Amino acid sequence: MKYLFELGRQPEISIAELEAIFLHDGVDLNTLKPRHIGSYLVIESKDRIYAEKMISRLGGTMKIGNAIENTGDPIASIVHFLNENSTGKIHFAVSGEVTKKTGIAIKKQLKSLGRSVRFIETKNTASILHNNLVEKKSDFTILENNIFVTKAIQDIEGFSKRDFGRPGSDDKSGMLPPKLARIMINLSQIKTTDVLLDPFCGSGTVLTEALSLGFKNIVGSDISQKAIDDTKQNVEWLQKKFDLEPKTFDLYTSDSVHLLGQIKPDSINAIVSEPYMGKPLRGNENKETLKKQTNELAQLYIESFRSFHKILKKDGVAIFIIPKFRHENKWITVNCLEEIKKIGFEILPLAPRPEKREAKGVDSLLYWRTKQYVGREIWKFKKV
Structure with a gap:
């Protein structure tokens, strides 16, 4: 057929x-x-x-x-x-x-x-x-x-309800679309009984999509107490509205660098996250400003992956967005991949079909719309 x-x-x-x-x-x-x-x-x-x-x-x-x-x-x-x-x-x-x-x-x-x-x-x-x-x-x-x-x-109405109908939100952070969150969860290829963590959980979009997909063990953390409160509110709203019940649901107020103080080592199967991507852009920033921002983000991501390596199980994966910034029709990137690999991760290709990967020479997927100043580059890392 x-x-x-x-x-x-x-x-x-x-x-x-x-x-x-x-x-x-x-x-x-x-x-x-x-x-x-x-x-x-x-x-x-x-x-x-x-x-x-x-x-x-x-x-x-x-x-x-x-x-x-x-x-x-x-x-x-x-x-x-x-x-x-x-x-x-x-x-x-x-x-x-x-x-x-x-x-x-x-x-x-x-x-x-x-x-x-x-x-x-x-x-x-x-x-x-x-x-x-x-x-x-x-x-x-x-x-x-x-x-x-x-x-x-x-189910466009279901996505809309989980996006705009939920009680807790913060227009100043994240704004990860629920559809993209769901795609990222699926890219991890983990089982619904595995433990999934979002260490930059924001309003809980990744966690609520995981819950709606039937995941039983979800963990979230964020440096912002408001984000933790919003996530708790949104997960509880989804549980009640759609009669969903995770086996474990843990939230921690923590930055992404010090997760080991809250989460046991070698306990997480997958990390799925859109991290902090810098200050919102207006499009008139000069190159030096963007370079400074990418350098700061690179350090944050590298230190975060040091933390991820400690809490991920062997062969655990991270589906992680690394932003790139548009300036005069060129991309300014966050250079952190080589350092992340040195920590003990390998990059798994995400681009469709092997023959297309070889032709393009890229392992990531770019989520970007014309006229946007920030592109979301999706990467898949595996702990080795």
Whole structure:
């Protein structure tokens, strides 16, 4: 069976997350024959993929569909599928390698069969959700002469509630998007019974996403007492609202350099964190100011990793964001990787597919939007 994954705004990050999920589940990536086509990933799987269950784990995939029979004429095939599987008025949408004319042609043929039809021009997954097109089996994607019917879409309302509906927040710190936090957790490839730590927990975004994914042992720390209070409030809110209960939930007011005073050595399976990334930028900072900031951050991160090495278990991992700053269309980076490796860590590649890694010569993933002054570079470190 062929499956379609519609990727998020930054496809390489979405693909890396999918690869991590499949590897975590013991799937040989080569058997999937993955093909990246624009904003989509197409795979082939002998085993059934339960789309709703799969997408509930993901942060970077917008929708999942599976292939339906194509007689050679995609329009005629969709008309036949809708006519056979729909009762009453038909509402449908079609996207991918199509134009508006494709939808109009499908509508015209269905009308000729005596069906009442509405063609919906969807702009995003919200349109699919609000028109109940997944339940109606009537959202289609045409790609390379394959037809996919959507089986599941991202829970955009759930992400929104966990982002904007939670009681504790601080606009001056972090602002890690819940979707990115979830992606980072998945990139760690740890089990839900393992112990996960965020040593810069802020408002608790990583911890609440871990909890919503079913993680049972979560630990947070932050130098700010307000951050600890916000995290406690947000985790307790999520527990009550969605009836979630971790086995252990520990919070410590501590800087990232002195964690050993609070956390036992060799007790953490994974660290997932967006650290302090410096003072907020306006975009008019000179190069010297940015260089000074990157030097300060480098020292913080190096000393933090000395602490991480003591509390991580052998082969434990850290999914860690290291910022880079935009100045006159060039990046100013935080130079700390070599020192982190000397402490006793190796860098594990995150960029999708080995052949792409070799071509690009990078092991990290960059989360960045045009016109932003700060890019989030995601790295995966393993304690050796």
